[in-house]
Amino acid sequence: xxxxxxxxxxxxxxxxxxxxxxxxxxxxxxxxxxxxxxxxxxxxxxxxxxxxxxxxxxxxxxxxxxxxxxxxxxxxxxxxxxxxxxxxxxxxxxxxxxxxxxxxxxxxxxxxxxxxxxxxxxxxxxxxxxxxxxxxxxxxxxxxxxxxxxxxxxxxxxxxxxxxxxxxxxxxxxxxxxxxxxxxxxxxxxxxxxxxxxxxxxxxxxxxxxxxxxxxxxxxxxxxxxxxxxxxxxxxxxxxxxxxxxxxxxxxxxxxxxxxxxxxxxxxxxxxxxxxxxxxxxxxxx
Amino acid sequence: xxxxxxxxxxxxxxxxxxxxxxxxxxxxxxxxxxxxxxxxxxxxxxxxxxxxxxxxxxxxxxxxxxxxxxxxxxxxxxxxxxxxxxxxxxxxxxxxxxxxxxxxxxxxxxxxxxxxxxxxxxxxxxxxxxxxxxxxxxxxxxxxxxxxxxxxxxxxxxxxxxxxxxxxxxxxxxxxxxxxxxxxxxxxxxxxxxxxxxxxxxxxxxxxxxxxxxxxxxxxxxxxxxxxxxxxxxxxxxxxxxxxxxxxxxxxxxxxxxxxxxxxxxxx
Numbered sequence: 156x157x158x159x160x161x162x163x164x165x166x167x168x169x170x171x172x173x174x175x176x177x178x179x180x181x182x183x184x185x186x187x188x189x190x191x192x193x194x195x196x197x198x199x200x201x202x203x204x205x206x207x208x209x210x211x212x213x214x215x216x217x218x219x220x221x222x223x224x225x226x227x228x229x230x231x232x233x234x235x236x237x238x239x240x241x242x243x244x245x246x247x248x249x250x251x252x253x254x255x256x257x258x259x260x261x262x263x264x265x266x267x268x269x270x271x272x273x274x275x276x277x278x279x280x281x282x283x284x285x286x287x288x289x290x291x292x293x294x295x296x297x298x299x300x301x302x303x304x305x306x307x308x309x310x311x312x313x314x315x316x317x318x319x320x321x322x323x324x325x326x327x328x329x330x331x332x333x334x335x336x337x338x339x340x341x342x343x344x345x346x347x348x349x350x351x352x353x354x355x356x357x358x359x360x361x362x363x364x365x366x367x368x369x370x371x372x373x374x375x376x377x378x379x380x381x382x383x384x385x386x387x388x389x390x391x392x393x394x395x396x397x398x399x400x401x402x403x404x405x406x407x408x409x410x411x412x413x414x415x416x417x418x419x420x421x422x423x424x425x426x427x428x429x430x431x432x433x434x435x436x437x438x439x440x441x
Numbered sequence: 442x443x444x445x446x447x448x449x450x451x452x453x454x455x456x457x458x459x460x461x462x463x464x465x466x467x468x469x470x471x472x473x474x475x476x477x478x479x480x481x482x483x484x485x486x487x488x489x490x491x492x493x494x495x496x497x498x499x500x501x502x503x504x505x506x507x508x509x510x511x512x513x514x515x516x517x518x519x520x521x522x523x524x525x526x527x528x529x530x531x532x533x534x535x536x537x538x539x540x541x542x543x544x545x546x547x548x549x550x551x552x553x554x555x556x557x558x559x560x561x562x563x564x565x566x567x568x569x570x571x572x573x574x575x576x577x578x579x580x581x582x583x584x585x586x587x588x589x590x591x592x593x594x595x596x597x598x599x600x601x602x603x604x605x606x607x608x609x610x611x612x613x614x615x616x617x618x619x620x621x622x623x624x625x626x627x628x629x630x631x632x633x634x635x636x637x638x639x640x641x642x643x644x645x646x647x648x649x650x651x652x653x654x655x656x657x658x659x660x661x662x663x664x665x666x667x668x669x670x671x672x673x674x675x676x677x678x679x680x681x682x683x684x685x686x687x688x689x690x691x692x693x694x695x696x697x698x699x700x701x702x703x704x705x706x707x708x709x
Contacts, residue, residue: 161525161528161529161531166529168521169521169522169524169525169528170521170522170525170529170531170533170534170537172517172518172521173518173519173521173522173525173537173541174533174537176518176578177518177537177540177541177578177581180559180574180575180577180578181540181543181544181555181578182540183559184555184556184558184559185555187555187558187559187562188551188554188555188558188559191558201558201561201562201566202558202561240454243450244450244451244454247447247450247451253696256696257690257691257695257696258690260686260690260695260696260699261683261686261687261689261690261695262455262458262459262683263458264682264686264695264699265679265682265683265686266458268632268635268636268639268682268686269639269678269679269682270638270639270640270641270655270656270659270678271641271656272641272656272659272660272663273639273656273659273674273675273678273679274461276465276659276663276667276671276672276675277461277462277464277465277675278461279667280461280464280465280468280476280478280667280672281460281461281464281465283476285475285476285477285478286464286467286468286476286477286478287464287478288460290478317457317458317461320454320457320458321458325699328696328699329699332696349443374546374548377548378548378549378550380549380550380641380642381641381642381660385660385663394550395548395549395550395642398550398554399550399553399642399645399646402554402557402646403645403646403649408557408558408561411554412554412558415550415551415554418548418550418551419547419548419551422548
């Protein structure tokens, strides 16, 4: 059954067809986008084939810099929150009996699969004046009257973390599931309290997995597009919003492409740096 | 962690994950066109509007068509590719696997913009074909990963035994390989289908003004003000996802799939 190379027309087709589809519909679009970032804008159309570096020159406006900085900051902040909560959660999850694990995983995957439109809508209701949690606080006597907490920075944070948390758990699940269960047991036998065991033995032995998760969730957050538009104010819009705006509403595809290429470069560089930093740290098990 | 602390923490996570859905579920039942929680009066009128008005039925039909066709398309790429990866040792098969995973790893707006530039260039911008093919490529990662896992779980000795007993390739595939990968095929299809139903930015970029899918419709409707119909859509989406993933959890191996769906484990 195991052959070194495919033989016969049908066997060759099993590789040729997927290769052709991915080449035509993924590699070529990507190449076109790269090329378009060097082309000129055609008013009312898409682009004119004419080489220029103008798009990259036009990139560095104060608005672009501010939006880029905010995108990086909010993505990093939410990644930090999600990993801080997600790591102990995933640890507990991997120690549960299988049936309960499956129930939790169904909840997490269902939330993760939800459209960002729906998540943002749900959180804007959750933080609204008529239906939101502030009503609960009024009933508990913590507030005088219900308040609207959306849109705003914290509403955006809630929405982004709501999507990123299940993702964080999925990223952390494999390394934590592989963790030798004898390790914490040994620490407990030697007299460490459960909390001390958790912070020294478990966090310590999975340091590089934590760094990897931070990077992954950060990169995932950078893609957020809809949530800032619904739960944030205009000053909270991210680079993804700016790029789409440029491509669709200002119909300046070349500038949007240049932004996207730059954005990809920045995120790849940051991810690469963080990965290297995580790997070099002494004592980190891969 | 002590028992009480652990319960408190898990409870807090559960509340964080479920309370927005509970609140939206309550809002979807309001008797009047207002967003109150707890709802004022109980009515299913908003669900009736969702499944009765052409304004909502058309996006529902679009979304279902796109999700069905694109997840079938994703399977059609992923099945031969993962089969070839398992069956042949050729150098470019690994490269193809990476290529199949890449669309899902980039920030979606970048992939979406690539699709937009492509469809604008070939002149199919704004057609449903563009949405379907883009989604098929965008979500190919999911069936690719689940199917690769399925093929890995096949015991090669059984395959060899069947061959020794005189089975040809086709018979081996029909009697051994296919039954072994069936549940992974279904999971991969289900993941691609549900995510395509929920996807916004690619669908919006390649045909947002002509092929209105349900997420695009919801976002457009949000601009004109909130109505309980959107709460009803949300609940329908949540129930659908819970049903699909609940079935995978019940009949498939969700913990194993979870381990495989993250890039960290794929790299190793």
